Amino acid sequence: MAELVAFEKEAILSANKKDIENYTGNDLAMADRLKVDDAKVEGMISSLEQLASQTDPLGVERFAFTHENGINVSNKTAPFGTVCIIYESRPDVTIEAAGIAFKSGNKILLKGGKESLQSNLALVSLWHKALEENDCSDEWVTYLQFNREQTQEFLQNPTQKIDLIVPRGGEKLIAFTKKHATCPVIISGRGNNFVYVDAEADLEMAISIIINAKTTKISACNALDKVLIAADMPRKHEFLQHLIQELKKSDVTVYTDTHFSAMEGTTPIESENIWFEEFLDYKIVIGQAASLEDAILSINKYGGGHSAAIITSNTNSAQIFLESVDSAAVYHNASTRFTDGFQFGLGGELAISTDKLHQRGPIGLQHLVTNKWYVLGNGQIR
Known part of the structure; x- marks a missing residue:
């Protein structure tokens, strides 16, 4: 064949x-x-x-x-x-x-x-x-x-x-x-995949992963829809400005929760229901998580059970995330776009x-x- x-x-x-x-x-x-x-x-x-x-x-x-x-x-x-x-x-x-x-x-x-x-x-x-x-x-x-x-x-x-x-x-x-x-x-x-950017994340790595997961193939079920940012992240405002600028280069519409609604170039979310949506489009939601535990609870509540990633240099936090998030594939410092039979060495997937x-x-x-x-x-x- x-x-x-x-x-x-x-x-x-x-x-x-x-x-x-x-x-x-x-x-x-x-x-x-x-x-x-x-x-x-x-x-x-x-x-x-x-x-x-x-x-x-x-x-x-x-x-x-x-x-x-x-x-x-x-x-x-x-x-x-x-x-x-x-x-x-x-x-x-x-x-x-x-x-x-x-x-x-x-x-x-x-x-x-x-x-x-x-x-x-x-x-x-x-x-x-x-x-x-x-x-x-x-x-x-x-x-x-x-x-x-x-x-x-x-x-x-x-x-x-x-x-x-x-x-x-x-x-x-x-x-x-x-x-x-x-x-x-x-x-x-169904996707509706999440990335959590921890306070101990490499921020350049985080932006690279988010842009890849969101923009390379918006029709894929492993594409990214939601980003959660740690409340105690250093240089949080600077990171968000840079991230939004990069997303705008691919014409991604950026929705934000109340914590980030004043950010230039973003649209405040109108309803909690948006957190449950899989977009399959050039759209993304950015919100704040009070803690690692809060991020895990949010992903398990709103996510589609497909793929979720944590960006952090703290291996202990990563291990807690990987073991606690209820998704078919969980990632540490990598793009959700790898959830794919061929990429996983299976020779494709049904x-x-x-x-x-x-x-x-x-x-x-x-x-x-x-x-x-x-x-x-x-x-x-x-």
């Missing part, structure tokens, strides 16, 4: 160009996710090559035990069966999700959004070609060309057995899937789960498995 994607790059770009030309929405994040360029195709190829090089995740023994009566008990990894992923806009999901599903022994049903139809159909046709050339059924990868009503009917009354559903997108898509699905659902996609069962954070090849007990005896009875 990696070879086919490389060989058919121009056809993929051409199909994507049609999708971009047909897109009439004004959702900045969706438009950004929709676009496929040379770099994104290279990313698809790298993801497939990394997946191909990884160890088979099936049949891995997790536990073994010999009973006193002689029976041998073991637990090994096993495929789910059929996985359905419902996603918006992102043609690269058609690559990563199908690749991870196939290598972990799972059939996959891909339900992409209408805005990326031409791109997805082009990629699925390559999947079918790759499968057929290797004497595999093309039923391993199926594209569901459904509208909203058909998708709802399929979720409520599936025409085949589905073992797991992953909605990968905005909160409306997640709510729609949870409401209508009749099998387990893994929640993926999704980034903010659930705690069965897997949290990026779901890679070794995570798209369940388990099975094997009990071997020679006539034992209880």
